[in-house]
Amino acid sequence: MDAGRLSIGGAGILWFLGRREALMTIQPTPDAGAEAPPWWRVSGPYLALQFCFGGLFSALFIFYFKSSSHFLAILWALGLGVILVANEFLEDRYRRFALTWALFGLCAMLLLNFVVPHVVGNISAIWFYLSTLAGAGLAHLLHLKTPGQPGRIKPVWGIAAGLILAYLVDAIPPVPLVNQDIAVGHALVKANGEYRLQQEKAPWWIFWRKTENEIHLASSEPLFCVAAIFAPTGLDTRLYHHWRYYSEKQGWETRSRIGFNLSGGRQGGYRGYSFKRNLAPGKWSVAVETEDGRTVAIHRFVIADAPLAIDAPMWLQSL
Template structure:
């Protein structure tokens, strides 16, 4: 890159044309190494074979289809609430994990929500694994959700996994039991 006479007093030179084949060979070797490395990482499970991106994830009181949208119901807390990362659990409640995942059009994948709680022994313990299939991408991400009603107080997380157990993302939240009546609910459309 030539940045001008003040920064770089020497203008760019084309150089000796006989060096062009060597430069092309070095470039080919570099790109082959990069692509080979990506293939190797995909084969050993370090990266998913299809590019995936978590567009949205959260914990909610209820998740329902509403026409072309999904209605996400939650009890707002805090200054900018968007989900329930602190879930006040009342008898009969269900906890919903909603995710939207971007994937290339035409992709067919098996994914799962792995529900895990923090054990007093100092480790995450999987309590449930809810699989689903994803067929093709869509604007806004592929929307899916799972629910759980048998939860205990404490720290929880839901990991979004591929069939090869590669983590696409995760949602952390806490469960706190309460007998207090529910406050006003907000519904967010996605």
């Protein structure tokens, strides 16, 4: 069951619950001896709503977690994971319509944040703002059309403002772009449709990764960075390799920002590369960024003082 159907199902259940709530306020109170309705008639719609929200947050968590590549974005995705888990224990709270409207509005906004750039083939900031407002407006419209208009809808607009603020501080992953891989190395060749990057092999005791984080370069030797970024078919945009150096006095300093065009559709991700020469010893990073500076991927490494040893073990990575 896809996210779109879950959204429509959740909207229908919300409308039904609002209508039922409105009818209960105008119908006479049943006699004390009247038979109580079966549990499934009372609790069934809430369980169905819980199922819809669970499916939506599960899909959204996967979408956003796969696009997370730096601290704030990972925190954001984990926050969605917390909501996903909490949803399993919120059945009784769904009787509070303010909460259900807030959750529905959040789902609508996040889903449109993902879908709209895919449909229009563009990830500009304007589409994030418009899709966020559209999601909040959709929830507000459904609230207006629901009989009795139960619960408050204002929290949805507060969530929309929070999403826009999170976007401005680069906390929201740049969906639908997904980082497949990013690496730096000494030499880069293209053969049989693959990029092959020569990298320094990590010592055997660093078993959790294959390549060395400290890179040894000869004088004027270039260092290549290759990133594979997945984008859906039809999405064409421009990305940038943002090379930065860490200075003890100034912190992270931009050394260059090199652009390349991305065309979506390749399953393994579209490969873009750049290179730099004469890198000073110390801490470096290369971030893959959108045109408006949102981080898609980031790779940090250290340039050593000494050149590469002749017998240094190397590893060839295919991207």
